[in-house]
Amino acid sequence: MLSVHLLALQGAAVPPKHHAALAAFGKGAQTDARVELPNKLFQFCVEQPELRREFFMGKRFLLGMLVVTLTVIVCGAVEGGSLSKQKSLRMNSLRKQAIKSIRSEDGDIIDCVSIYDQPAFDHPALWNHTIQLAPTYDPTIDEHSKKATAEREGKEEKNSMVVKQTWRKSGSCPEGTIPIRRIRKHVLLKAESVERYGRKKPMFSQENAQLPITRSSHTLLTNRSKAFLLTAGNNYNAAKGDIKVCNPRVEFDDEYSTSQVALLTGPYYNFEAIESGWAVNPGVYGDRQTRLFVYWTADASQKTGCFDLTCPGFVQTSNEIALGSAIYPISTPNGLPYEIIMFLFRDFKTDNWWVQYGESINIGYWPPELFGALSHTAETVQWGGEVYSTKIGRPPHTRTAMGSGRFPDFISGTSGWVKRMRVRDNSMVLMFPGWVEHYSDEYDCYDVDFIRDYLDDPELYYGGPGKNPRCP
Incomplete structure (x- = not known):
């Protein structure tokens, strides 16, 4: 189709192989034309308005009203916003040229892309960004972290306790x-x-955004249910937690369940945030496997932010971790508990917010250009779980679970949990925060329990099944 159009513009004869196509357009085969149009013709319509204007002014055309009709059909469809074409372009923007591709046993395909050709650099604020390949300092060198690491290494750990990514088998x-x-x-x-x-x-919601800010503002969540521990009142530049890995039920494809460590700043209706943990999210990943994720937003997810590398923003530096890839093993009620260790910290020299996995792998970072106040500090830290569903807050409630799908249980440990929670504030020491508060939006559906008595290191237990006799 493109060759027919351009040959007509140049005043050339139309090759016989295109006669059928022209005849089809002459008969009004508009629907098929829209489906079969290649990307180059789409780009001609959108990206070369001067040629299009020249064409409509009557210059260099040979096919008269027939080709005019073709152009109107094609360009009108494109500029009108054909959804399938938009999705095709988005797909092309998300798929970078791979140096190597790996087919995982779980069906995922992992593309090994040049670190300089990653999606982050499609963000206008990062066009001239210089990649920081590693943090300028070791964030775990302070005494509190050394003590925790020594205690952890002193325990007998089995290889089976290590959480890995499925694609690395291939x-x-x-x-x-x-x-x-x-x-x-x-x-x-x-x-x-x-x-x-x-x-x-x-x-x-926009209605909630008009309400005054109060300490209970988090109760105004739309289609969300959270159970978490939070700390606030200082300027935070790091947060850490050991998160139990589970695979909760997610009832519908447009719902999700996550467990994470998050740092936030700003008003509740327009906050900035960075998060990392695990997620079961069919809408993003296409299945119900438990997957490692990072997430960011600069405006409460109104117009900015995304999971992993599904939009420009996060700069990845590690060749070992595939964001959004499935992780294993998964904790089971009668089996061993498996966990991921997530550490988010700000590099003081560059203001980049780094994500570290497993106390040793620096996955990458969010550059400060993505944020406002969060480029310098966070006001709040949260640990816990989140469920999204349009069936939250009214019956019948969703059956999408949080954590392991069980209510908090410190004795058996079968629920979701976060341990070794740490923050770093202006004291520059990585430690458990001095003030914390635990909260659940729907305690009959998903609850939270904070245990600090009789423990050297406080622990958070959370989760629930969603719909149940107490949560109809």
Whole structure:
């Protein structure tokens, strides 16, 4: 189709092989034309307005009204915003040229992409960004962290306790590349909005945004249910936690369940945040496996932010971790508890917010250019779980679970938990915070229990099944 159009513009004869196509357009085969149009013709319509204007002014055309009709059909469809074409372009923007591709046993395809060709640098604020390959200091060198690490290493640990990523069974990415989980076409096709794919729904309604800020503002969440421990009142530049790995039930494809460490700042209706942990999120990942994730937003997920590398922003430096990839083993009620250790910290020299996995692997960072106040400090730290569903807050409640799907249970330890929680504030010491508060939006559906008595290191237990006799 493109060659027909351009040959007509140049005043050339149309090759016989295109006669059928022209005849089809002459008969009004508009629907098929929209489906079969290649990307180059789409780009012609959108990206070369001067040629299009020249064409409509009557210059260099040979096919008269027939080709005019073709152009109107094509360009009108494109500029009108054909959803399938938008999704095709989004797919192309998300898929970078791979140096190597790895097919995982769970169906994922991991593309090893040059570290300099990753999605982050499609962000206008990062076009001239210089990659920081490693933090400028070791964030775990303070005495409190040394003591915790020594105690941990002094315990007898089994290899089976180590959580790994499934794709690593099938290969690895070479130095100088980063592993990017390939987004499947059927997942993007199911997305409610191309622009919002990979981004959470806003947490607060416009009506709630008009209400005054109070300490109970988090009760105004829209379609969210949280159970968490929080600390506030200082300027925080690091947060850490050991999160039990579970695989909670997620009832519908547009729902999700996550467990994470998060740092936040700003008003409740327009906050900035960074998070990391594990998620079961069919809408983003296309299945119900438990996956490692990072997330960011600069405006309470209204127009910015996303999971992993599904939008420009997070700069990855590690060739060992594929964000969004499945992790294993998973904790079971009668089996061993498995955990991931997530550490988010700010580099004081660059203001980059780094994500460290397992106390040794620096996955990458969020540059300060993405944020406002959060580029310098966080006001709040949260540990715990979150469930998203449109069936929250009214019956029938969703059956999507949080944590392990069981209510907090310190004795048996079968619920979700976060241990070795740490923050670093202006004291520059990594430690358990002096003031904390635990909270649940729906304690009959998902509850939280904070245990500090009789323990050297306080622990958080949380979770629940969602719908149950107490939560109809």
